[in-house]
Each structure stands twice: as C-alpha cells, then as structure tokens.
Amino acid sequence: MIFQGIDFHNVDSLVRQSQGYAMQRVPDSVRLQLNENARDEVRFNSTGVELRFKIKSEKAVLSLKAEPGSEAMTAFIYYGSFQGGWQNSSKAIGVQETRISIPRPGDPEILQKLTGDCGLPFNPEVIRVVLPYGRCLFLGIEGDVEPPEQGDLPDKTYLAYGSSITHGSLALAAPCTYPFRIAQKLGCDYLNLGYAGSAYLEKEMAEYIVSRKDWDFASVEMGINMLYGNFTADQFEERVRSFVEVFSREERPVFATSIFGFNGSREFQEKAALFRKIVKKYAGEKLIFTDGLELLDNPAWISEDLIHPAVDGILQIADRWSDVMKKYGV
Structure with a gap:
C-alpha cells in the first residue's frame, strides 16, 4: 500500500494508534478468522515489512518507534539490491521516537551500472528500509520522496x-x-x-x-x-x-x-x-x-x-x- 509517498511492502493496512501507525499484513476479513494469537498478538508484527521509496531531495528522515521486545529492534537499509554502507547499513529503533536520516546514494551511476552488469533485481534508487519482526510504529517521513514504480522492482x-x-x-x-x-x-x-x-x-x-x-x-x-x-x-x-x-x-x-x-x-x-x-x-x-x-x-x-x-x-x-x-x- 502507498502512504505519504512510501510503498509499505507486505502491508495490507495501516491502523492509526495514539502514537503512530501500526502495520497489519492481512485484512481484517482474514485476521478475524485466525486463531487468537495470530488474530491479536502477531497482527502488528512487522515481519517482512519494508518501507520503500525514492528520494528526490538530498535526504529523507524517517520517524519510527518500537514497542518493547525481548530482542534488539533494528532496521536495515538497502539501496535497491545493495546493502547500505557503514554509515547507512542499520539503525536501532528505540521505544521513543527514532529519527533515521537516509541520504540519496553517493555514486548512483556506479550502482546503476553494477545493477545492470550483475543482473540485480532492484533499482538502486529505491530505498528499502527492512523492518524487524517485532512491532514498529510509523510516525512519518520528511523530505521529497515518491514510491517506486513497477519497473524499479523485481519481475517475480x-x-x-x-x-x-x-x-x-x-x-x-x-x-x-x-x-x-x-x-x-x-x-x-x-x-x-x-x-x-x-x-x-x-x-x-x-x-x-x-x-x-x-x-x-x-x-x-x-x-x-x-x-x-x-x-x-x-x-x-x-x-x-x-x-x-x-x-x-x-x-x-x-x-x-x-x-x-x-x-x-x-x-x-x-x-x-x-x-x-x-x-x-x-x-x-x-x-x-x-x-x-x-x-x-x-x-x-x-x-x-x-x-x-x-x-x-x-x-x-x-x-x-x-x-x-x-x-x-x-
């Protein structure tokens, strides 16, 4: 689904809560027919959720918040098929508002050439913020961003x-x-x-x-x-x-x-x-x-x-x- 210029990959709907938007992977018509744990406890886990967008300005600032969990909550940043560099590879998501600054790729021409030469499936202009399996809330994004087009993504x-x-x-x-x-x-x-x-x-x-x-x-x-x-x-x-x-x-x-x-x-x-x-x-x-x-x-x-x-x-x-x-x- 598309919201605020972001493709919320693997998300069916955003559910507005007091401190942000929770991400639900299946529609209520399905969720309400599942067992109690799947229906109520796991419904907002961000398993396999990616926030995907292309940055038109110099950077974008993404605001997220994690619910307390037993393991570390870390977002991983990809530029298309490329893992982000050491400054932009991963960010810890705290239980308070966490602002994640993501710049445009530094050498887009090189990444584009490598994508073509290596037959990689994602356009490197597409920022992919890969969320952890626990519960995350989306609070908003700053910067000029737009969702990827179909041609920016894999065929299958x-x-x-x-x-x-x-x-x-x-x-x-x-x-x-x-x-x-x-x-x-x-x-x-x-x-x-x-x-x-x-x-x-x-x-x-x-x-x-x-x-x-x-x-x-x-x-x-x-x-x-x-x-x-x-x-x-x-x-x-x-x-x-x-x-x-x-x-x-x-x-x-x-x-x-x-x-x-x-x-x-x-x-x-x-x-x-x-x-x-x-x-x-x-x-x-x-x-x-x-x-x-x-x-x-x-x-x-x-x-x-x-x-x-x-x-x-x-x-x-x-x-x-x-x-x-x-x-x-x-």
Whole structure:
C-alpha cells in the first residue's frame, strides 16, 4: 500500500494508534478468522515489512518507534539490491521516537551500472528500509520522496507462509530470514506471512493466499506450531488435509515442507515424526514437497531453545530450498 509517498511492502493496512501507525499484513476479513494469537498478538508484527521509496531531495528522515521486545529492534537499509554502507547499513529503533536520516546514494551511476552488469533485481534508487519482526510504529517521513514504480522492482515475487522460523525469529537480522535469502538467491521479491507461534494452517489463510495475485510461487511450512500447540494427530491431519486441498487447485508452484530438524525431547521427536508423515501424505503428491529434515538436519545449528534454527540453520534452509525451487524454474 502507498502512504505519504512510501510503498509499505507486505502491508495490507495501516491502523492509526495514539502514537503512530501500526502495520497489519492481512485484512481484517482474514485476521478475524485466525486463531487468537495470530488474530491479536502477531497482527502488528512487522515481519517482512519494508518501507520503500525514492528520494528526490538530498535526504529523507524517517520517524519510527518500537514497542518493547525481548530482542534488539533494528532496521536495515538497502539501496535497491545493495546493502547500505557503514554509515547507512542499520539503525536501532528505540521505544521513543527514532529519527533515521537516509541520504540519496553517493555514486548512483556506479550502482546503476553494477545493477545492470550483475543482473540485480532492484533499482538502486529505491530505498528499502527492512523492518524487524517485532512491532514498529510509523510516525512519518520528511523530505521529497515518491514510491517506486513497477519497473524499479523485481519481475517475480515469492510468498512464504509458516511459523516463527519463517517469521524470522532468531535470524538475528531481518535480511537473514530464509524468505529474504531465498528471494536474494532467486533474484525476486518476497512476501513474508510467517506467524510466530500461530501458524495453525487455517483453511481461510490458504484461501486468502491463493486469492492474491501478487505472487508467482509460494512455500508453506507446516507443523511445528501445532506440534507444540497440543494438537492431536487427528486434528493436525484434518488441518493439513484441508489446507493442502486449497493449494492443490493452484496453478502457480507451491513448495511445501514439514517440521525442520530440532532438538526437543524424545516425546516431541516421536510426535514430530508422525506429523512429518501426515504432511508428506497430503503434500507429497499435490504440492512440491521436501521433507523438513532434508532442509535442516544438523543439531548443532539449532539454538539454545532446542526448537528454532540458529543463523547457520536458517541459511542452510535457504540454500537447500532455493536449490529445489530452481529445479522447477521459478
């Protein structure tokens, strides 16, 4: 959506609050049909949100504010496909108003030439402020800015749905999430519909994703939230069956995976093995299926919480899954 000369990428609507605008990724018609955590707690997480604009003046000053969280809230700045230089690479977002000054690129001709020579997907005139996974508020922008045009952006878009692993927890930086990395590797744009602790495979979410016309291929990560969410095997199977059935009618490529490797207790490992079989049963023939253990199987690359991949694990998922996707010509 476009607001104040900015393309709020991966945002469906801005919700006015007392201190600024919260960013919501799906419309209320979908949100209100999801589980309580997805509906109420994760609704304003800025997972995969980018503020994109072109600067017509010498600089732009962006005002943001973060809600308190357990991890650092950092915005990462890109000039098209190029990470910002050391003065403009990342900025901490505080719980008070944070003003981020972003200058126009210093050598635009060189960046334009490199973009063409290297076949990079983004026009380097497009500023991309990549927000963290927590809750951020947009307060405003100063300077002469305009949203990018279609020709400034990649031709294709990848959409990812899944748990906190898709969402970006423990990636440490938003550009290290596997959807961001896969998009980089495949030279495309991305949309992140990760829902931390609440990817419960609602049929309504599948129908919403399929109804969107702004993606060319998608991935769905299924299982870990429902494993720890006390779903029985029968309940999980019914959710997977109806979720996959919606995607099976989709002509665009949909890549599916089951639970990635993790270091949880024996009880959860046994249940995870059953859940993986269920996902394979339904997604194995109807979608482009890769078992989660084929994407991440190294116990040393799981974080101290025994569930989430550490950065090395996330990068392995991105490497292996993007290789699978390349075989299907996306």
